[in-house]
Amino acid sequence: MPPPSEPEAANKAARGGDSDAPRQEIVKAAAELFMDLGYRATSIDAIAERMGSTKGRVYxxxxxxxxxxxxxxxSAMRRLTELVEPIAREGGPPQQRIERMARAHVDCLLHDLPMQKVSVQGLETHVITSDSVRHAKAMREIVGLRDAYEALFCEVIDEGIRAGVFVDLPPRLLSKPFFGALNWVTIWYRPRRLQTEDDLQMLGEMLTEFAVRGILKERN
Structure with a gap:
């Protein structure tokens, strides 16, 4: 079955009667394959097979x-933003808020690994270079979502800097090693068969503590 034309695809996305569930099922299956095989090796056929469906359904x-x-x-950025933005917007000491934001971030990574690992890996070179004009709008949108998400942390970090709690460096510069400490879990972490929720909670606590400690100002 050939893929629909671009207007047809846009119309399907815009139709109020179409449920988002089928798209999310496709996205979930694709994320697992992108994580395991990479972008290049993943095909529409493989995505359909993972779903136990036909590629016509994907198309x-x-x-x-x-x-x-x-x-x-x-989807990955939407999930993170929905979890973290309410924490960033509420009042309270910046250190407490950044700790809760970091914990929400890493918990999402641990519990939704395929989606978040693909997101952390970024826009792969193949996607960017294969048809840069065609995908330019989508890439700008994704970059915008990432920048907006990072800005949530930078705003709270900036509050902490002005309060004398965090290291006095530009917030965006400080956020890089902070996110690096959290996001590195997508590189080395693999779920274990006998792993419990308590194990994940402990791992989340350790990573959060490590990341926040890295931006705290030393006390004399």
């Missing part, structure tokens, strides 16, 4: 693998 919702990949990115 009903998506015109290409790249479109699915971008939706994985969007």
């Amino acid at each position: 009903h919702w998506y015109r290409s693998k790249a479109e699915i990949y971008f939706d994985v990115q969007r």
Whole structure:
């Protein structure tokens, strides 16, 4: 079954009667394959097989693998933002808020590893260079989502700097090693068969403490 035309795909996305569930099922299956195989080795056929479906069903919702990949990115950033933004916007001491934000961030990474690992890995070179003009709008959108998410942390870090709690460096510069400490878990972490929720909670606490300690100002 050939993929629908671009207007048809846009119309399907805009139709109020279409449920988001089928798209999320495709995105979830694709994220698992992108994580295990990488972008290049993942095919529409493989995504359909992972779902136990036909590729015609995938093409009903998506015109290409790249479109699915971008939706994985969007879904990952949406989940993180929904968890973290309410914490960032509420009042309270900046150190407490950044600790809770970091914990929400790393917990999401641990519990939603395929989606978040693909997101952390970023826009792969193949996607960017294969058809840069065609995908430029989607890439700008994803970069914008990432920048907005990072800004939530930078705003709270800036409050902490002005309060004398965090290291006196530009917030965006300080956020880089902070996110690095948290996001590195997507590189080395693999779920274990006998792993418990308590194990994940302990890991989340350790990573959060380590990341926050790295931006705290030393006390005399």
